[in-house]
Amino acid sequence: MLKLCLCVMLLCLTMIDRVVAQTSPPGEPKAKAAGKAAQTPDRNRGKPLPPGVRDYTSRNFLMHTDLPPEDAKELLTRLETMLTLISKYWGKPNRAVIEMYVVKDLSVWPPGSIDGRGLQSIEAGAGVTLGQTAFIGNEAVDAKAVVYSVADRGTPQHEAVHAYCQLNFGRTGPTWYSEGMAEMGQYWKEKDTSVAIHPVVFDYLKKSEPKSLDEIIAPGQTTGDSWENYAWRWALCHLLANNTNYASRFRPLGLSLLSSRPGSFELTYGPSAREISFEYDFFLKHLEQGFRADLCSWDWQTKPVAVRGTATVQSKIDAKKGWQASRLLAKAGETYQFTTTGTWKTGTEGEAISPGSAESETGRLAGVLFNDYELSEPFIIDIANGWTAPSDGALYLRCHEGWGALQDNTGTVAVKIKRGTESVRTPANGEPAETLPASKETATGK
Ligand SMILES: [Zn+2]
The missing domain is CATH 1.10.390 (Neutral Protease; domain 2)
Structure with a gap:
Protein backbone atom coordinates (compact mmCIF):
# COMPACT_ATOMS: atom_id res chain seq x y z
CA MET A 1 0.00 0.00 0.00
CA HIS A 286 26.27 5.24 5.44
CA LEU A 287 22.97 6.85 4.54
CA GLU A 288 20.82 7.43 7.61
CA GLN A 289 17.97 9.78 8.33
CA GLY A 290 19.81 12.74 9.86
CA PHE A 291 23.03 12.15 7.85
CA ARG A 292 24.79 15.40 7.07
CA ALA A 293 26.69 15.24 3.78
CA ASP A 294 28.47 18.51 4.58
CA LEU A 295 29.83 17.20 7.90
CA CYS A 296 30.93 13.95 6.30
CA SER A 297 32.74 15.43 3.29
CA TRP A 298 36.05 13.65 2.75
CA ASP A 299 39.32 15.46 3.40
CA TRP A 300 41.26 15.15 0.13
CA GLN A 301 43.75 17.87 1.05
CA THR A 302 45.65 16.60 4.08
CA LYS A 303 48.53 14.39 3.07
CA PRO A 304 49.47 11.66 5.54
CA VAL A 305 53.03 10.99 6.63
CA ALA A 306 54.80 7.93 7.99
CA VAL A 307 56.24 8.58 11.46
CA ARG A 308 59.75 7.55 12.31
CA GLY A 309 61.63 7.43 15.61
CA THR A 310 59.98 9.62 18.22
CA ALA A 311 58.23 11.86 15.69
CA THR A 312 54.52 12.49 16.17
CA VAL A 313 51.60 13.50 13.99
CA GLN A 314 48.86 15.67 15.43
CA SER A 315 45.28 16.31 14.46
CA LYS A 316 42.12 17.82 15.91
CA ILE A 317 39.07 15.62 15.65
CA ASP A 318 35.68 17.30 15.70
CA ALA A 319 32.95 15.21 17.36
CA LYS A 320 30.28 16.15 14.85
CA LYS A 321 32.24 15.40 11.69
CA GLY A 322 32.70 12.20 9.74
CA TRP A 323 36.13 10.68 9.09
CA GLN A 324 38.93 13.21 9.54
CA ALA A 325 42.58 12.94 8.59
CA SER A 326 44.83 11.92 11.49
CA ARG A 327 47.81 12.76 9.25
CA LEU A 328 49.25 9.29 9.94
CA LEU A 329 50.28 7.01 7.11
CA ALA A 330 50.05 3.72 8.93
CA LYS A 331 52.14 0.71 8.11
CA ALA A 332 50.71 -2.75 8.47
CA GLY A 333 51.86 -4.49 11.65
CA GLU A 334 53.24 -1.31 13.19
CA THR A 335 51.94 -0.38 16.65
CA TYR A 336 51.05 3.22 17.40
CA GLN A 337 50.43 5.02 20.68
CA PHE A 338 47.72 7.65 20.98
CA THR A 339 47.49 10.59 23.33
CA THR A 340 44.26 12.57 23.38
CA THR A 341 43.52 15.93 24.95
CA GLY A 342 40.06 17.34 25.36
CA THR A 343 36.50 16.09 25.63
CA TRP A 344 33.40 15.85 23.52
CA LYS A 345 29.70 15.20 23.81
CA THR A 346 27.61 12.92 21.62
CA GLY A 347 24.39 14.84 22.17
CA THR A 348 22.94 17.88 23.83
CA GLU A 349 22.48 15.99 27.12
CA GLY A 350 25.06 14.34 29.35
CA GLU A 351 28.58 15.00 30.47
CA ALA A 352 31.49 15.71 28.20
CA ILE A 353 33.75 12.67 27.98
CA SER A 354 37.24 11.94 26.83
CA PRO A 355 37.45 9.27 24.12
CA GLY A 356 39.43 7.01 26.45
CA SER A 357 36.80 7.05 29.19
CA ALA A 358 33.64 6.44 27.19
CA GLU A 359 31.67 3.60 28.74
CA SER A 360 30.27 2.28 25.48
CA GLU A 361 31.61 2.46 21.94
CA THR A 362 29.69 5.70 21.43
CA GLY A 363 32.08 8.55 22.08
CA ARG A 364 35.24 6.49 21.68
CA LEU A 365 37.86 7.23 19.06
CA ALA A 366 37.19 5.23 15.92
CA GLY A 367 39.51 4.75 12.98
CA VAL A 368 39.47 3.57 9.39
CA LEU A 369 42.27 3.07 6.88
CA PHE A 370 42.09 4.64 3.44
CA ASN A 371 44.19 3.08 0.73
CA ASP A 372 43.76 3.77 -2.98
CA TYR A 373 40.11 4.82 -2.64
CA GLU A 374 39.26 1.74 -0.58
CA LEU A 375 38.34 1.78 3.10
CA SER A 376 39.13 -0.89 5.66
CA GLU A 377 36.50 -1.99 8.12
CA PRO A 378 36.30 0.67 10.83
CA PHE A 379 37.69 -0.10 14.30
CA ILE A 380 37.79 1.37 17.78
CA ILE A 381 41.19 2.69 18.86
CA ASP A 382 42.44 1.27 22.14
CA ILE A 383 43.95 4.46 23.51
CA ALA A 384 45.33 2.85 26.67
CA ASN A 385 47.17 -0.01 24.96
CA GLY A 386 47.92 1.30 21.52
CA TRP A 387 46.78 0.14 18.14
CA THR A 388 48.46 -2.08 15.59
CA ALA A 389 47.69 -1.27 11.98
CA PRO A 390 46.00 -4.24 10.28
CA SER A 391 47.04 -2.95 6.84
CA ASP A 392 48.77 -0.04 5.16
CA GLY A 393 46.81 3.16 4.71
CA ALA A 394 46.10 6.70 5.74
CA LEU A 395 44.41 6.71 9.12
CA TYR A 396 41.16 8.65 9.47
CA LEU A 397 39.50 9.23 12.83
CA ARG A 398 36.15 10.23 14.23
CA CYS A 399 34.04 10.20 17.37
CA HIS A 400 32.18 6.91 17.16
CA GLU A 401 28.41 7.30 16.84
CA GLY A 402 25.66 6.48 14.34
CA TRP A 403 26.04 8.40 11.08
CA GLY A 404 22.64 10.03 11.43
CA ALA A 405 23.31 11.30 14.95
CA LEU A 406 26.46 13.39 14.50
CA GLN A 407 25.05 16.86 14.02
CA ASP A 408 24.28 17.61 17.67
CA ASN A 409 27.73 16.53 18.83
CA THR A 410 30.07 19.11 20.33
CA GLY A 411 33.71 19.28 21.27
CA THR A 412 37.06 18.65 19.69
CA VAL A 413 39.75 16.26 20.79
CA ALA A 414 43.42 16.79 19.96
CA VAL A 415 45.12 13.53 18.98
CA LYS A 416 48.85 12.85 19.00
CA ILE A 417 50.16 9.68 17.42
CA LYS A 418 53.64 8.19 17.63
CA ARG A 419 55.17 4.82 17.07
CA GLY A 420 54.72 2.38 19.92
CA THR A 421 57.51 0.71 21.82
CA GLU A 422 56.27 -2.73 20.92
CA SER A 423 56.25 -3.71 17.34
CA VAL A 424 55.36 -6.97 15.69
CA ARG A 425 57.09 -5.82 12.55
CA THR A 426 59.92 -8.11 11.52
CA PRO A 427 62.97 -5.86 11.41
CA ALA A 428 64.78 -8.05 8.94
CA ASN A 429 62.55 -7.49 5.94
CA GLY A 430 60.18 -4.80 7.17
CA GLU A 431 57.13 -6.82 6.24
CA PRO A 432 54.20 -7.19 8.59
CA ALA A 433 54.28 -10.35 10.66
CA GLU A 434 50.68 -10.27 11.77
CA THR A 435 47.70 -8.02 11.76
CA LEU A 436 45.29 -7.22 14.52
CA PRO A 437 42.83 -10.06 14.98
CA ALA A 438 39.17 -9.12 14.83
CA SER A 439 38.21 -8.15 18.35
CA LYS A 440 34.90 -7.64 20.04
CA GLU A 441 35.67 -3.93 20.02
CA THR A 442 35.64 -3.70 16.27
CA ALA A 443 33.01 -1.24 15.22
CA THR A 444 30.59 -2.33 12.59
CA GLY A 445 30.28 1.09 11.07
CA LYS A 446 26.51 1.22 10.61
ZN1 LIG B 1 9.10 16.05 -11.43
Whole structure:
Protein backbone atom coordinates (compact mmCIF):
# COMPACT_ATOMS: atom_id res chain seq x y z
CA MET A 1 0.00 0.00 0.00
CA LEU A 2 2.72 2.40 1.05
CA LYS A 3 4.81 1.53 -1.95
CA LEU A 4 1.95 2.10 -4.34
CA CYS A 5 1.20 5.39 -2.70
CA LEU A 6 4.79 6.48 -3.04
CA CYS A 7 5.04 5.34 -6.63
CA VAL A 8 2.32 7.66 -7.44
CA MET A 9 3.63 10.45 -5.29
CA LEU A 10 6.90 10.54 -7.14
CA LEU A 11 5.49 10.26 -10.60
CA CYS A 12 5.63 13.54 -12.33
CA LEU A 13 5.63 14.90 -15.81
CA THR A 14 6.85 18.18 -17.07
CA MET A 15 5.35 19.16 -20.35
CA ILE A 16 7.01 22.09 -21.88
CA ASP A 17 5.61 23.73 -24.94
CA ARG A 18 8.47 25.64 -26.39
CA VAL A 19 7.14 28.68 -28.17
CA VAL A 20 9.49 30.81 -30.16
CA ALA A 21 8.36 34.36 -29.68
CA GLN A 22 9.04 35.82 -33.09
CA THR A 23 6.85 38.84 -32.63
CA SER A 24 7.55 39.58 -28.98
CA PRO A 25 9.60 42.70 -28.48
CA PRO A 26 13.09 42.11 -27.14
CA GLY A 27 13.97 43.52 -23.76
CA GLU A 28 13.53 42.89 -20.12
CA PRO A 29 11.24 40.12 -18.92
CA LYS A 30 8.05 41.61 -17.55
CA ALA A 31 8.63 40.60 -13.95
CA LYS A 32 11.94 42.39 -13.87
CA ALA A 33 10.37 45.53 -15.20
CA ALA A 34 7.49 45.19 -12.76
CA GLY A 35 9.81 45.08 -9.77
CA LYS A 36 9.79 42.59 -6.94
CA ALA A 37 6.22 41.31 -6.90
CA ALA A 38 5.49 38.31 -9.08
CA GLN A 39 2.84 38.71 -11.74
CA THR A 40 -0.53 37.10 -11.29
CA PRO A 41 -1.67 34.75 -14.03
CA ASP A 42 -4.88 35.77 -15.71
CA ARG A 43 -5.91 32.36 -17.01
CA ASN A 44 -8.57 31.80 -14.37
CA ARG A 45 -9.43 35.32 -13.41
CA GLY A 46 -13.18 35.70 -13.10
CA LYS A 47 -13.86 32.00 -13.66
CA PRO A 48 -16.34 30.71 -11.06
CA LEU A 49 -14.91 28.10 -8.70
CA PRO A 50 -16.72 24.84 -8.03
CA PRO A 51 -18.35 24.70 -4.61
CA GLY A 52 -15.90 23.24 -2.10
CA VAL A 53 -12.94 24.74 -3.94
CA ARG A 54 -11.36 27.96 -2.75
CA ASP A 55 -8.60 30.24 -3.93
CA TYR A 56 -5.66 31.03 -1.71
CA THR A 57 -3.09 33.59 -2.66
CA SER A 58 0.33 34.44 -1.39
CA ARG A 59 3.24 36.40 -2.78
CA ASN A 60 4.27 33.73 -5.28
CA PHE A 61 1.29 31.41 -5.54
CA LEU A 62 -2.34 31.30 -6.58
CA MET A 63 -3.69 28.02 -5.33
CA HIS A 64 -7.08 26.53 -6.20
CA THR A 65 -7.80 23.71 -3.81
CA ASP A 66 -10.46 21.72 -2.03
CA LEU A 67 -8.15 21.24 0.97
CA PRO A 68 -9.60 22.40 4.30
CA PRO A 69 -8.58 26.05 4.87
CA GLU A 70 -6.06 25.22 7.60
CA ASP A 71 -4.29 22.64 5.45
CA ALA A 72 -4.37 24.96 2.44
CA LYS A 73 -2.77 27.77 4.43
CA GLU A 74 -0.14 25.43 5.86
CA LEU A 75 0.73 24.22 2.36
CA LEU A 76 0.95 27.76 1.06
CA THR A 77 3.31 28.71 3.88
CA ARG A 78 5.49 25.68 3.11
CA LEU A 79 5.50 26.52 -0.60
CA GLU A 80 6.50 30.13 0.08
CA THR A 81 9.31 29.05 2.41
CA MET A 82 10.61 26.62 -0.17
CA LEU A 83 10.35 29.18 -2.95
CA THR A 84 12.36 31.67 -0.94
CA LEU A 85 15.04 29.02 -0.39
CA ILE A 86 15.24 27.89 -4.01
CA SER A 87 15.17 31.46 -5.35
CA LYS A 88 18.11 32.22 -3.11
CA TYR A 89 19.88 29.02 -4.18
CA TRP A 90 19.46 29.69 -7.92
CA GLY A 91 19.91 33.44 -7.47
CA LYS A 92 16.76 34.48 -9.35
CA PRO A 93 13.71 36.07 -7.76
CA ASN A 94 10.54 34.45 -9.02
CA ARG A 95 9.15 36.45 -11.92
CA ALA A 96 5.51 35.35 -12.01
CA VAL A 97 2.87 33.86 -9.77
CA ILE A 98 2.73 30.07 -9.90
CA GLU A 99 -0.81 28.86 -10.39
CA MET A 100 -1.57 25.56 -8.69
CA TYR A 101 -4.49 23.17 -8.69
CA VAL A 102 -4.13 21.04 -5.59
CA VAL A 103 -6.72 18.30 -5.48
CA LYS A 104 -7.65 16.33 -2.40
CA ASP A 105 -10.98 14.90 -3.55
CA LEU A 106 -11.49 14.83 -7.30
CA SER A 107 -15.25 14.32 -6.97
CA VAL A 108 -15.55 17.92 -5.73
CA TRP A 109 -14.24 19.18 -9.08
CA PRO A 110 -16.86 19.14 -11.85
CA PRO A 111 -15.93 18.00 -15.39
CA GLY A 112 -14.06 20.68 -17.27
CA SER A 113 -12.78 22.48 -14.18
CA ILE A 114 -9.30 20.96 -14.57
CA ASP A 115 -7.18 20.89 -17.75
CA GLY A 116 -7.23 17.43 -19.37
CA ARG A 117 -3.49 16.80 -19.01
CA GLY A 118 -3.61 17.91 -15.39
CA LEU A 119 -6.63 15.73 -14.74
CA GLN A 120 -4.89 12.68 -16.17
CA SER A 121 -1.98 13.16 -13.82
CA ILE A 122 -4.16 13.76 -10.77
CA GLU A 123 -6.21 10.67 -11.59
CA ALA A 124 -2.94 8.74 -11.53
CA GLY A 125 -2.32 10.20 -8.06
CA ALA A 126 0.58 12.31 -9.27
CA GLY A 127 1.41 15.82 -10.38
CA VAL A 128 2.26 17.68 -13.55
CA THR A 129 3.58 21.11 -14.38
CA LEU A 130 2.35 22.55 -17.64
CA GLY A 131 4.66 25.22 -18.88
CA GLN A 132 4.86 27.57 -21.78
CA THR A 133 7.89 29.67 -22.45
CA ALA A 134 8.58 32.34 -25.01
CA PHE A 135 12.19 32.55 -26.09
CA ILE A 136 14.11 35.16 -27.98
CA GLY A 137 17.13 33.30 -29.23
CA ASN A 138 18.02 31.13 -26.27
CA GLU A 139 16.79 33.55 -23.65
CA ALA A 140 13.43 32.94 -21.97
CA VAL A 141 11.55 36.21 -22.10
CA ASP A 142 8.12 35.15 -20.89
CA ALA A 143 6.75 32.04 -19.31
CA LYS A 144 3.72 30.52 -17.71
CA ALA A 145 3.58 27.50 -15.47
CA VAL A 146 0.53 25.83 -14.03
CA VAL A 147 0.80 22.98 -11.56
CA TYR A 148 -1.76 20.20 -11.17
CA SER A 149 -1.09 18.07 -8.15
CA VAL A 150 -2.61 15.66 -5.71
CA ALA A 151 -2.77 17.08 -2.19
CA ASP A 152 -0.20 14.77 -0.60
CA ARG A 153 2.78 16.01 1.37
CA GLY A 154 5.51 16.08 -1.25
CA THR A 155 4.04 16.41 -4.74
CA PRO A 156 2.94 20.09 -4.63
CA GLN A 157 6.44 21.10 -3.47
CA HIS A 158 8.10 18.88 -6.08
CA GLU A 159 5.99 20.39 -8.86
CA ALA A 160 6.51 23.93 -7.59
CA VAL A 161 10.27 23.49 -8.13
CA HIS A 162 9.58 22.58 -11.78
CA ALA A 163 7.27 25.56 -12.10
CA TYR A 164 9.88 27.92 -10.66
CA CYS A 165 12.55 26.63 -13.07
CA GLN A 166 10.13 26.84 -15.99
CA LEU A 167 9.12 30.40 -15.18
CA ASN A 168 12.55 31.76 -14.47
CA PHE A 169 14.82 29.79 -16.79
CA GLY A 170 12.41 28.54 -19.42
CA ARG A 171 13.66 24.99 -18.85
CA THR A 172 14.07 22.54 -16.03
CA GLY A 173 17.32 20.87 -17.08
CA PRO A 174 18.15 17.26 -17.95
CA THR A 175 15.99 14.63 -16.25
CA TRP A 176 18.52 13.67 -13.55
CA TYR A 177 18.90 17.30 -12.51
CA SER A 178 15.31 18.38 -12.97
CA GLU A 179 13.83 15.50 -10.99
CA GLY A 180 16.67 15.26 -8.46
CA MET A 181 16.30 18.93 -7.56
CA ALA A 182 12.49 18.72 -7.49
CA GLU A 183 12.80 15.78 -5.09
CA MET A 184 15.15 17.85 -2.95
CA GLY A 185 12.54 20.61 -3.11
CA GLN A 186 9.94 18.46 -1.47
CA TYR A 187 12.28 17.89 1.48
CA TRP A 188 13.80 21.38 1.59
CA LYS A 189 13.84 22.90 5.07
CA GLU A 190 15.32 26.13 6.22
CA LYS A 191 18.71 25.74 7.93
CA ASP A 192 18.49 21.96 7.91
CA THR A 193 20.41 19.99 5.33
CA SER A 194 20.23 16.63 7.09
CA VAL A 195 18.74 13.69 5.24
CA ALA A 196 15.00 13.40 5.97
CA ILE A 197 13.45 11.39 3.16
CA HIS A 198 10.37 9.24 2.77
CA PRO A 199 10.92 5.97 4.66
CA VAL A 200 10.11 3.90 1.56
CA VAL A 201 12.69 5.80 -0.48
CA PHE A 202 15.17 5.39 2.36
CA ASP A 203 14.63 1.62 2.57
CA TYR A 204 14.91 1.26 -1.16
CA LEU A 205 18.23 3.13 -1.28
CA LYS A 206 19.60 1.17 1.68
CA LYS A 207 18.68 -2.21 0.25
CA SER A 208 19.57 -1.70 -3.40
CA GLU A 209 22.80 -2.22 -5.23
CA PRO A 210 23.98 1.37 -5.83
CA LYS A 211 23.16 2.66 -9.28
CA SER A 212 26.29 3.96 -10.99
CA LEU A 213 26.78 7.69 -11.50
CA ASP A 214 26.89 7.13 -15.26
CA GLU A 215 23.51 5.44 -15.15
CA ILE A 216 21.95 8.26 -13.13
CA ILE A 217 23.13 11.00 -15.47
CA ALA A 218 22.71 9.00 -18.71
CA PRO A 219 21.01 10.98 -21.47
CA GLY A 220 17.72 9.89 -22.98
CA GLN A 221 15.87 9.41 -19.68
CA THR A 222 12.26 10.38 -19.39
CA THR A 223 10.55 12.10 -16.55
CA GLY A 224 7.91 10.09 -14.70
CA ASP A 225 9.75 6.81 -15.38
CA SER A 226 9.77 5.29 -11.90
CA TRP A 227 9.99 6.40 -8.29
CA GLU A 228 13.09 4.25 -7.91
CA ASN A 229 14.89 6.32 -10.55
CA TYR A 230 13.77 9.46 -8.72
CA ALA A 231 15.37 8.10 -5.55
CA TRP A 232 18.80 7.82 -7.24
CA ARG A 233 18.48 11.29 -8.77
CA TRP A 234 17.69 12.68 -5.34
CA ALA A 235 20.71 10.90 -3.84
CA LEU A 236 23.11 12.35 -6.40
CA CYS A 237 21.70 15.89 -6.23
CA HIS A 238 21.58 15.85 -2.42
CA LEU A 239 25.19 14.74 -2.20
CA LEU A 240 26.51 17.23 -4.75
CA ALA A 241 24.48 20.12 -3.30
CA ASN A 242 25.65 19.49 0.26
CA ASN A 243 29.09 17.87 0.23
CA THR A 244 31.58 20.72 0.69
CA ASN A 245 33.93 19.24 -1.93
CA TYR A 246 31.32 19.54 -4.70
CA ALA A 247 28.65 22.04 -3.64
CA SER A 248 30.40 25.14 -4.96
CA ARG A 249 30.67 23.58 -8.43
CA PHE A 250 27.17 22.11 -8.36
CA ARG A 251 25.34 25.44 -8.28
CA PRO A 252 27.04 26.88 -11.40
CA LEU A 253 26.62 23.51 -13.12
CA GLY A 254 22.90 23.69 -12.38
CA LEU A 255 22.68 27.24 -13.65
CA SER A 256 24.35 26.25 -16.91
CA LEU A 257 22.00 23.25 -17.27
CA LEU A 258 19.08 25.62 -16.76
CA SER A 259 20.38 28.10 -19.29
CA SER A 260 21.75 27.96 -22.77
CA ARG A 261 25.32 28.03 -21.51
CA PRO A 262 27.32 24.91 -22.23
CA GLY A 263 27.82 22.67 -19.23
CA SER A 264 27.68 19.06 -18.24
CA PHE A 265 28.32 16.78 -15.32
CA GLU A 266 31.42 15.45 -17.07
CA LEU A 267 32.86 18.91 -17.73
CA THR A 268 32.34 19.99 -14.14
CA TYR A 269 33.28 16.87 -12.24
CA GLY A 270 35.37 14.87 -14.73
CA PRO A 271 38.70 15.65 -13.03
CA SER A 272 37.25 14.57 -9.65
CA ALA A 273 35.60 11.40 -10.95
CA ARG A 274 37.34 9.02 -8.52
CA GLU A 275 36.71 11.25 -5.51
CA ILE A 276 33.03 11.68 -6.37
CA SER A 277 32.62 8.00 -7.00
CA PHE A 278 34.20 7.24 -3.61
CA GLU A 279 32.04 9.76 -1.76
CA TYR A 280 28.88 8.70 -3.59
CA ASP A 281 29.45 5.05 -2.54
CA PHE A 282 30.25 6.22 0.97
CA PHE A 283 27.10 8.34 1.14
CA LEU A 284 24.87 5.46 0.09
CA LYS A 285 26.60 2.98 2.40
CA HIS A 286 26.27 5.24 5.44
CA LEU A 287 22.97 6.85 4.54
CA GLU A 288 20.82 7.43 7.61
CA GLN A 289 17.97 9.78 8.33
CA GLY A 290 19.81 12.74 9.86
CA PHE A 291 23.03 12.15 7.85
CA ARG A 292 24.79 15.40 7.07
CA ALA A 293 26.69 15.24 3.78
CA ASP A 294 28.47 18.51 4.58
CA LEU A 295 29.83 17.20 7.90
CA CYS A 296 30.93 13.95 6.30
CA SER A 297 32.74 15.43 3.29
CA TRP A 298 36.05 13.65 2.75
CA ASP A 299 39.32 15.46 3.40
CA TRP A 300 41.26 15.15 0.13
CA GLN A 301 43.75 17.87 1.05
CA THR A 302 45.65 16.60 4.08
CA LYS A 303 48.53 14.39 3.07
CA PRO A 304 49.47 11.66 5.54
CA VAL A 305 53.03 10.99 6.63
CA ALA A 306 54.80 7.93 7.99
CA VAL A 307 56.24 8.58 11.46
CA ARG A 308 59.75 7.55 12.31
CA GLY A 309 61.63 7.43 15.61
CA THR A 310 59.98 9.62 18.22
CA ALA A 311 58.23 11.86 15.69
CA THR A 312 54.52 12.49 16.17
CA VAL A 313 51.60 13.50 13.99
CA GLN A 314 48.86 15.67 15.43
CA SER A 315 45.28 16.31 14.46
CA LYS A 316 42.12 17.82 15.91
CA ILE A 317 39.07 15.62 15.65
CA ASP A 318 35.68 17.30 15.70
CA ALA A 319 32.95 15.21 17.36
CA LYS A 320 30.28 16.15 14.85
CA LYS A 321 32.24 15.40 11.69
CA GLY A 322 32.70 12.20 9.74
CA TRP A 323 36.13 10.68 9.09
CA GLN A 324 38.93 13.21 9.54
CA ALA A 325 42.58 12.94 8.59
CA SER A 326 44.83 11.92 11.49
CA ARG A 327 47.81 12.76 9.25
CA LEU A 328 49.25 9.29 9.94
CA LEU A 329 50.28 7.01 7.11
CA ALA A 330 50.05 3.72 8.93
CA LYS A 331 52.14 0.71 8.11
CA ALA A 332 50.71 -2.75 8.47
CA GLY A 333 51.86 -4.49 11.65
CA GLU A 334 53.24 -1.31 13.19
CA THR A 335 51.94 -0.38 16.65
CA TYR A 336 51.05 3.22 17.40
CA GLN A 337 50.43 5.02 20.68
CA PHE A 338 47.72 7.65 20.98
CA THR A 339 47.49 10.59 23.33
CA THR A 340 44.26 12.57 23.38
CA THR A 341 43.52 15.93 24.95
CA GLY A 342 40.06 17.34 25.36
CA THR A 343 36.50 16.09 25.63
CA TRP A 344 33.40 15.85 23.52
CA LYS A 345 29.70 15.20 23.81
CA THR A 346 27.61 12.92 21.62
CA GLY A 347 24.39 14.84 22.17
CA THR A 348 22.94 17.88 23.83
CA GLU A 349 22.48 15.99 27.12
CA GLY A 350 25.06 14.34 29.35
CA GLU A 351 28.58 15.00 30.47
CA ALA A 352 31.49 15.71 28.20
CA ILE A 353 33.75 12.67 27.98
CA SER A 354 37.24 11.94 26.83
CA PRO A 355 37.45 9.27 24.12
CA GLY A 356 39.43 7.01 26.45
CA SER A 357 36.80 7.05 29.19
CA ALA A 358 33.64 6.44 27.19
CA GLU A 359 31.67 3.60 28.74
CA SER A 360 30.27 2.28 25.48
CA GLU A 361 31.61 2.46 21.94
CA THR A 362 29.69 5.70 21.43
CA GLY A 363 32.08 8.55 22.08
CA ARG A 364 35.24 6.49 21.68
CA LEU A 365 37.86 7.23 19.06
CA ALA A 366 37.19 5.23 15.92
CA GLY A 367 39.51 4.75 12.98
CA VAL A 368 39.47 3.57 9.39
CA LEU A 369 42.27 3.07 6.88
CA PHE A 370 42.09 4.64 3.44
CA ASN A 371 44.19 3.08 0.73
CA ASP A 372 43.76 3.77 -2.98
CA TYR A 373 40.11 4.82 -2.64
CA GLU A 374 39.26 1.74 -0.58
CA LEU A 375 38.34 1.78 3.10
CA SER A 376 39.13 -0.89 5.66
CA GLU A 377 36.50 -1.99 8.12
CA PRO A 378 36.30 0.67 10.83
CA PHE A 379 37.69 -0.10 14.30
CA ILE A 380 37.79 1.37 17.78
CA ILE A 381 41.19 2.69 18.86
CA ASP A 382 42.44 1.27 22.14
CA ILE A 383 43.95 4.46 23.51
CA ALA A 384 45.33 2.85 26.67
CA ASN A 385 47.17 -0.01 24.96
CA GLY A 386 47.92 1.30 21.52
CA TRP A 387 46.78 0.14 18.14
CA THR A 388 48.46 -2.08 15.59
CA ALA A 389 47.69 -1.27 11.98
CA PRO A 390 46.00 -4.24 10.28
CA SER A 391 47.04 -2.95 6.84
CA ASP A 392 48.77 -0.04 5.16
CA GLY A 393 46.81 3.16 4.71
CA ALA A 394 46.10 6.70 5.74
CA LEU A 395 44.41 6.71 9.12
CA TYR A 396 41.16 8.65 9.47
CA LEU A 397 39.50 9.23 12.83
CA ARG A 398 36.15 10.23 14.23
CA CYS A 399 34.04 10.20 17.37
CA HIS A 400 32.18 6.91 17.16
CA GLU A 401 28.41 7.30 16.84
CA GLY A 402 25.66 6.48 14.34
CA TRP A 403 26.04 8.40 11.08
CA GLY A 404 22.64 10.03 11.43
CA ALA A 405 23.31 11.30 14.95
CA LEU A 406 26.46 13.39 14.50
CA GLN A 407 25.05 16.86 14.02
CA ASP A 408 24.28 17.61 17.67
CA ASN A 409 27.73 16.53 18.83
CA THR A 410 30.07 19.11 20.33
CA GLY A 411 33.71 19.28 21.27
CA THR A 412 37.06 18.65 19.69
CA VAL A 413 39.75 16.26 20.79
CA ALA A 414 43.42 16.79 19.96
CA VAL A 415 45.12 13.53 18.98
CA LYS A 416 48.85 12.85 19.00
CA ILE A 417 50.16 9.68 17.42
CA LYS A 418 53.64 8.19 17.63
CA ARG A 419 55.17 4.82 17.07
CA GLY A 420 54.72 2.38 19.92
CA THR A 421 57.51 0.71 21.82
CA GLU A 422 56.27 -2.73 20.92
CA SER A 423 56.25 -3.71 17.34
CA VAL A 424 55.36 -6.97 15.69
CA ARG A 425 57.09 -5.82 12.55
CA THR A 426 59.92 -8.11 11.52
CA PRO A 427 62.97 -5.86 11.41
CA ALA A 428 64.78 -8.05 8.94
CA ASN A 429 62.55 -7.49 5.94
CA GLY A 430 60.18 -4.80 7.17
CA GLU A 431 57.13 -6.82 6.24
CA PRO A 432 54.20 -7.19 8.59
CA ALA A 433 54.28 -10.35 10.66
CA GLU A 434 50.68 -10.27 11.77
CA THR A 435 47.70 -8.02 11.76
CA LEU A 436 45.29 -7.22 14.52
CA PRO A 437 42.83 -10.06 14.98
CA ALA A 438 39.17 -9.12 14.83
CA SER A 439 38.21 -8.15 18.35
CA LYS A 440 34.90 -7.64 20.04
CA GLU A 441 35.67 -3.93 20.02
CA THR A 442 35.64 -3.70 16.27
CA ALA A 443 33.01 -1.24 15.22
CA THR A 444 30.59 -2.33 12.59
CA GLY A 445 30.28 1.09 11.07
CA LYS A 446 26.51 1.22 10.61
ZN1 LIG B 1 9.10 16.05 -11.43
